[in-house]
Amino acid sequence: MPTKEEVLQALSAIRDPDLGRDIVSLGFVKDVAIEDGHVRVRLELTTPACPVREVFRREAEQRIRALAGVESVEVEMSARTQGPPPMAALPKVANILAVGSGKGGVGKSTIAINLAVQLARMGARTGLLDADIYGPSAPLMLGLVGRRPEAKPNEKIMIPLEAHGIRVNSLGFLMPPDQAAIWRGPMAASAIMQLLLQTDWGELDYLVLDFPPGTGDVQLSVMQQTRLAGFVVVTTSQQAAIADARRAAAMARRLNVPIVGVVDNMSAFACPHCGEHTPIFGEGGAEALAKELQVPLLARVPLSPKAVAAGDAGVPITVSAPDDPAAKALAELAEAVVRRVAQLAMRTIPIQSSQSTS
Numbered sequence: 001m002p003t004k005e006e007v008l009q010a011l012s013a014i015r016d017p018d019l020g021r022d023i024v025s026l027g028f029v030k031d032v033a034i035e036d037g038h039v040r041v042r043l044e045l046t047t048p049a050c051p052v053r054e055v056f057r058r059e060a061e062q063r064i065r066a067l068a069g070v071e072s073v074e075v076e077m078s079a080r081t082q083g084p085p086p087m088a089a090l091p092k093v094a095n096i097l098a099v100g101s102g103k104g105g106v107g108k109s110t111i112a113i114n115l116a117v118q119l120a121r122m123g124a125r126t127g128l129l130d131a132d133i134y135g136p137s138a139p140l141m142l143g144l145v146g147r148r149p150e151a152k153p154n155e156k157i158m159i160p161l162e163a164h165g166i167r168v169n170s171l172g173f174l175m176p177p178d179q180a181a182i183w184r185g186p187m188a189a190s191a192i193m194q195l196l197l198q199t200d201w202g203e204l205d206y207l208v209l210d211f212p213p214g215t216g217d218v219q220l221s222v223m224q225q226t227r228l229a230g231f232v233v234v235t236t237s238q239q240a241a242i243a244d245a246r247r248a249a250a251m252a253r254r255l256n257v258p259i260v261g262v263v264d265n266m267s268a269f270a271c272p273h274c275g276e277h278t279p280i281f282g283e284g285g286a287e288a289l290a291k292e293l294q295v296p297l298l299a300r301v302p303l304s305p306k307a308v309a310a311g312d313a314g315v316p317i318t319v320s321a322p323d324d325p326a327a328k329a330l331a332e333l334a335e336a337v338v339r340r341v342a343q344l345a346m347r348t349i350p351i352q353s354s355q356s357t358s
């Protein structure tokens with residue numbers, strides 16, 4: 001029969017490809033139980049959406065099974081985010097991600113919504129806060145026009161709406177659709193903070209914020225009052241968009257918000273007739289920005305007529321047309337975000353010795 005140390009020794013050969021360490025020193029191995037020839041362990045990852053989850057499970061099973069005296073193996077998988085919550089007032093929300101850009105119309109909402117929906121499909125409990133006070137688009141893009149979140153009885157707390165597996169709130173639900181908020185910056189910021197705090201999000205692995213364009217009071221308040229897990233910069237490769245995206249990234253840096261990476265949206269148009277790729281908004285600008293910021297280029301999302309139709313129809317393209325090249329790029333984006341956010345969080349994960357593994 002193997003000892004607990006032998007089991008841990010075997011598991012310490014498994015490396016997390018993103019974090020660059022073995023799963024034992026990362027503290028992922030929990031509850032090692034050995035009874036007769038039966039070994040049971042639990043692997044606690046930092047996110048339920050971990051793209052290499054099944055690889056870990058399989059490898060752990062194989063490595064334990066290879067130990068002398070082992071007859072059967074059971075590997076249970078669980079997930080728990082390490083570290084303090086991003087906001088004391090929202091203790092059940094594990095990670096808040098902001099999606100922003102300098103310029104309007106570059107596809108922030110399209111990216112934010114598809115990212116959120118995709119995270120949910122990967123197994124994470126996910127919410128979306130449409131924080132674009134001047135042009136809320138979640139109601140239309142998620143097919144929720146005319147709906148309104150209900151308030152909890154006798155409380156100032158709203159129950160978020162649900163669409164495509166995510167919980168959603170937006171000022172767009174609370175205002176008439178033709179009445180864009182013409183608020184001054186500080187009012188807009190306090191409206192968004194209220195919306196964030198007065199929504200009953202429940203337990204969330206990720207809350208995605210769809211920021212308004214630019215570097216205004218909303219971004220400033222959120223970045224100062226929450227510990228964001230990361231900021232996703234969306235841009236096209238057009239120079240005008242790049243310059244503004246650079247400013248948005250600089251704001252995040254200044255406020256100590258880690259930058260997850262850059263998304264090159266509407267990167268090229270593939271002609272449905274001849275297949276030729278035309279870079280409508282130019283080429284290479286987003287990639288150069290990522291290099292300059294020393295962050296990953298997370299995805300190149302091509303210009304797709306289906307993305308427009310999907311947004312207008314209220315069904316995100318990752319749901320309505322998952323085989324479309326833009327949808328595939330968005331799915332890759334979600335994986336890249338999960339991996340990079342785990343890497344960024346790693347800075348605060350203490351390294352464990354095998355003795356301290358419980």
Ligand SMILES: Nc1ncnc2c1ncn2[C@@H]1O[C@H](COP(=O)(O)OP(=O)(O)O)[C@@H](O)[C@H]1O
Nearest residue numbers: 104105106107108109110302303304307308311
């Ligand atoms: N990859 C894409 N391909 C085609 N159209 C896109 C793509 N990304 C966004 N769009 C469209 O561009 C417009 C602006 O996108 P939106 O996500 O609302 O931008 P923002 O939130 O930055 O203002 C929308 O009509 C949207 O459907």
Ligand SMILES: [Mg+2]
Nearest residue numbers: 108109132137
């Ligand atoms: Mg928008």
